[in-house]
Every structure is written in C-alpha cells, then in structure tokens.
Amino acid sequence: MDNQDWNKQRVLETLRDAGVNPTSQRVEIGYALFSSCAHLSAEEIMQRVNADYPVVSKATVYNTLGLFADHSLVREVIVEPGKVFYDPNVSMHHHFYHVDTGQLQDIPASSLQISKLPDIPAETEVENVEVVIRLRQRVAH
The missing domain is CATH 1.10.10.10 (Winged helix-like DNA-binding domain superfamily/Winged helix DNA-binding domain)
Known part of the structure; x- marks a missing residue:
C-alpha cells in the first residue's frame, strides 16, 4: 500500500x-x-x-x-x-533485516531469484516464499 x-x-x-x-x-x-x-x-x-x-x-x-x-x-x-x-506492502517482495539497527528494508521480488525449492510433502502446495536477508555492519580490522 x-x-x-x-x-x-x-x-x-x-x-x-x-x-x-x-x-x-x-x-x-x-x-x-x-x-x-x-x-x-x-x-x-x-x-x-x-x-x-x-x-x-x-x-x-x-x-x-x-x-x-x-x-x-x-x-x-x-x-x-x-x-x-x-508490513502494509502486501505485494510480493523480500526484506533485508539490519540486525544492528533493527530496521527492515524492502527488496523487490524481481531482485531475487530462487532457482530450486526442496521437494514438498505430498498433498501440499507452495503458498509463497518469503526471504529475509540478515545484515550486520562489518567490523573494521
């Protein structure tokens, strides 16, 4: 929305x-x-x-x-x-989660490709796939 x-x-x-x-x-x-x-x-x-x-x-x-x-x-x-x-945005998309700040950021669905899913149990179907990529600030060495 x-x-x-x-x-x-x-x-x-x-x-x-x-x-x-x-x-x-x-x-x-x-x-x-x-x-x-x-x-x-x-x-x-x-x-x-x-x-x-x-x-x-x-x-x-x-x-x-x-x-x-x-x-x-x-x-x-x-x-x-x-x-x-x-999330009021109910369209298909994914997220970055910034662990250090606690912020969530949208990733357009077109920016992520999933080429294969595992076999699913019989009598079921995939409803959707949502990905959350957890990010953390790099520690300087």
Whole structure:
C-alpha cells in the first residue's frame, strides 16, 4: 500500500472492502500503519495510536494486527523469535533485516531469484516464499 492520501475515511473503506468491521480502534490502528507506509512493530503502532492519549490496549493492537494479516491487509514479517514487523506492502517482495539497527528494508521480488525449492510433502502446495536477508555492519580490522 502506498502512503499517498491515507486518511481515516480511506482506512475505514479499506477495512470494509476487506470484510473487517471498521471499529474506531481498528481505524486508528490502520491509520497509524497504512499512513506511515513503514515496517512497524506492534509496540510502535501502539505508541503512535496512543500518542495523544491512551485509547487502545496492547491486546487490541495485537488482535487487530492478526485480523489485518488474516484479511491480507498486512504481512507479518518475523525476523527473529519475538520480533515481528507488520508490513502494509502486501505485494510480493523480500526484506533485508539490519540486525544492528533493527530496521527492515524492502527488496523487490524481481531482485531475487530462487532457482530450486526442496521437494514438498505430498498433498501440499507452495503458498509463497518469503526471504529475509540478515545484515550486520562489518567490523573494521
């Protein structure tokens, strides 16, 4: 999703179109995420939503982000145990994860080629492949 022209009305309509009941809290959470067009953690979203005064609990933020992911409004990007980013860009792409800074950066899908996947179990099919490349600053010698 692009960050152009995101307002709360557009968030409300986007939620409705995706089959999500647009409660005021869900609209606030959606606005914080979609208008930034950034990779944010649940904690960062909660801080943005509650910047002026507390309106949304931590549980509501997590539940809403899970609901958004279930309805393909965001992608959950797990970079390490306990570290999840929510990405409003749901198009096919991959990520660099900068371990030193904790930042996530998009890699266009066309920039990465995977030539072979392992055999998959019978009765299954590949849904998608997501790659996270972990980067660290070089240590000068």
